[in-house]
Amino acid sequence: MFRIARLIAAKDLRVEMRSRVVTNQVLPFAAIVMVMFAFALNSDAVVSRVAPGLVWLATLFSLLILVQRSFAIENADGATDALRAAGVDPGGIFLGKAMALAAQLAVLEVVLLVSAVVLYSTELRVGGIVLLLVTFVAATVGLALVGTLYGGLAGGVRGRETLLPLLLLPVVAPVLIGATRATESALGTGGATVAEGWPWVGLLGVFVALFSVGGTLAFGPLIEE
């Protein structure tokens, strides 16, 4: 299963390397969203106070696009059906696509974090680096898992991509809450301390654990047509 997952992930990343859709379209989109937030909030103080939340909101919006892209390449030539017909383990497909999605999300989040530092004058602090890293890893894995799970469901049906945000956003609410609070603690936004952040990382951990098991089991029946 893990060998298949690695192959699928490498395949997805190779498609991205050659098509550059995420690099040329999704990353600039995420950056412009960060600028738009500043226009809407119109206050330096407010923007720097809510910067962690904005980073994660922009991540969620971009996630929706990334997931759609991830399954558009599968549906283009009935690739998923071909994989299923070849008897490839759906759990492996699930983990592989989630790994590729996680890698793309990670790049995206770095861009968003850097743009928060540049645009919102957010400051990183040394004491919070470990918490920040762990938070980003946990949240990225969690988002990639649920994104792949619901993407498989919505993407499997042609022309029904509009369903994805309705299904996905309520599910990722715990990630938005947990990751935002933990990031605030790591950056010291609003006087939050680093110690306050760790319980939120625990919440992210529970989320990852539940959806890695649930997703691996549920993905097969979802894409089976």
Place this chain on the structure above:
Amino acid sequence: MATTDIETPATAVGARAGTGTLFTRFVGLATIVGMAALGVFGLLLSPPDVQQSDSVRILYIHVGTVWVAYVAFAFTALASAAYLWKRTTSLAWDRFAGASAEIGVLFMALTLVAGSLWGRLSWGKFWVWDARVTSTAFMFVTYVGYLAVRGLGGSHHQRARRSAVVALLAVLEIPLVHFSVKLWRGLHQDSSVADRTNVNLHGLMLFSLFISVIAFTLLYVWLLMHRQRVLAMQDAIDNTGLDYALRQRRDEGDL
């Protein structure tokens, strides 16, 4: 041609023309009696609350509808699990899950409306960011999504498997959302439903709430039976609709 025996795809395969039976009529009658009793007790016999005065009467609807919504979603989960269980792959379970979820969404919407009206009167605002209120709203959206998944199309068994998996994922998701919203509110401590509804219930108030739960449960059972049969008829139409249309065209050709 007499209007009474118009042949439809459903009657063509032997489905009955209506969804009522002796039992549904009995349950329907009991629902009417229960609702009438709720009206009498909720509006006339029970006293106004010391703090909330007459706005407390909204709760006689609110409690009944939220109870039904939770029961309906629980049955959706159970029926979905039953469908996925290897030996019971029967579309009846799927239709049961779907009908129950539709009713649950309806009653959850009523719960949110009644609750926010009550909140406006008691707290001065329609919405509070309380953990229970917020996760209830998430539950509502989740099952709206579930119903959308049911409408995706495909064969009946595709629909059934897809929606059953989504229903079981919702069981995974909802406690997690509730837990995280609770943690989130824990840091703010603005208001909590639990603190403010901690009032001593008058005996008649408690009895009115009891009637509310009974009457709305009867309404749920009645709606569920009818809705399930309508869904079964729709599936029958899907199965035979094409054959029926073909036969009609052929008959036209014979004229």
